[in-house]
Amino acid sequence: MAAGTKKKRNTQRIIGTAVTVALGLAAGVLGGIAIVFRGIEPYETPESGFGTFLLRYCGYLLLFGAAWLLGVIIHEGGHLVFGLLTGYRFRSFRVFSLMLVKTEEGLAFKRFSLAGTGGQCLMAPPDYDGGNFPYMLYNFGGALLNLAAACVFGGLYLVSSGIGVWAVFCILTVVMNIYFALANGIPLMTKMIPNDGYNATHLGKDPSAKFAFWSQLRINELLQAEGKRLRELDPALFAIADDADLSNPLTATQLINRENRAMDAHKFEEAKQLIGTLTRPETELMGLYRSLLEMDRMFIDILDRGGEADVSPMETKEMQSFCRSMRNFPSVIRTEYAAAKAVKHDEKKAAECLARFRALEKTYPTKADLDAERELMELVR
16 A cells, blocks of 8 residues: 555544544533533422432433434434335344344344444345445435434424423434434544445445445345355455455455455465455554454464464453453454463363353354354364
C-alpha cells in the first residue's frame, strides 16, 4: 500500500473516531439535560428527601439504558426490514448475547456475543450477478429506521405532558435514535471498522471489498443455515485479487475467511502463511481479529512443538483481557485447552476448557464451527 494511501486511511480513521466520540458525548449531554429539566415533577424537590431524590435519578439513568437498548433493536431491525425489501433473506438477529437464528431445523434461540458489538442482523444476500446486487438500503436501513423512530417518539413527546417519566423516555429515545442514525449513517472509517454509511457509499468504488461483503454474508448462510463446513465450500467464495487493498478491513476479512478455511482443512502451513500476511503492519484488522489470529498461531505452534511451543502471548494483559471477553468463543477455548494440556500440563484447566466447550453445544448458533473446533481439539496430545 502506498504511503499516501496509508496516511489518508489513518487520517480518515482519526476523523471518524473523533466524530463518533463527539456524537456519543453529545447524546450523553442531551440525555442529561432532558433528565434534569424534564424529569422533575412540579411537586418534587431535593428537600423531600435526598434518598428519594437520588433513587428517582437512578431510575432515569435506567431509562437512558432502556432508550439505548431500544435504539439498538430499532437499528438492527432497520437492516432486517430494508434487507427483506431488497431481496435479502433472514438468517440471524442478535441483541447483546441473545440471538434468534434460522438453522437447518428452523428458528431457534441461541447465545452468542462478540466483543465491541451490542447487536447484529445478518442476512443471506441475493445472487452476486457480477456485482449487481443491492447493498445501499441494506447498509443504510438501520440509520433510516432510527431516524423514523426519532420522529415517532418526538411526536409522542409533543402530545405528552412535557414532563415526567414518559416525557423523559421519549426525549431519551429521540436522542439515542438520532445518535445511532448519525454514527452509522454518516460515512465514517473509525479506528475499529468502516461503519454502515461508509460501506454503502464506498463498496461500489472497490470491487474487492464489494465481493468480500457479499461473500461473507453468503459464507455465513452456508455455515449457519445449511450446516456446511468451511472446508466444503467453493474456493471461489474466498477469492481475492492479487492487488486487493488490504488496508480495507472488509477485504482483509476475506483473507481471514481463507485462513479459517485452512484451519478447518488442517492445512496448517497455509494457515501460518496467511496469518503472516494478515499481521503485517499495512494490513488493517480489528484488534479482535488480530487476537484471534494470534490464538491460531499459538495453536499451530502447539501442534508442531508440543510442550516447547511459545504461548507467552497468552500471559500479556491485553490477551488475558481478550480471553475474558471472548471466553465462550470456540477457537479461544480450543487454544486455551491446547495450551493447558500440551504446554502447561494443567489437567484441571484443560478439563474446565472442555466443560465450557461442551456447554456451547446447546447454545452456539453455528454447529459447523463447533464441529471444526472439536476436531482441532482432538489433535492435541
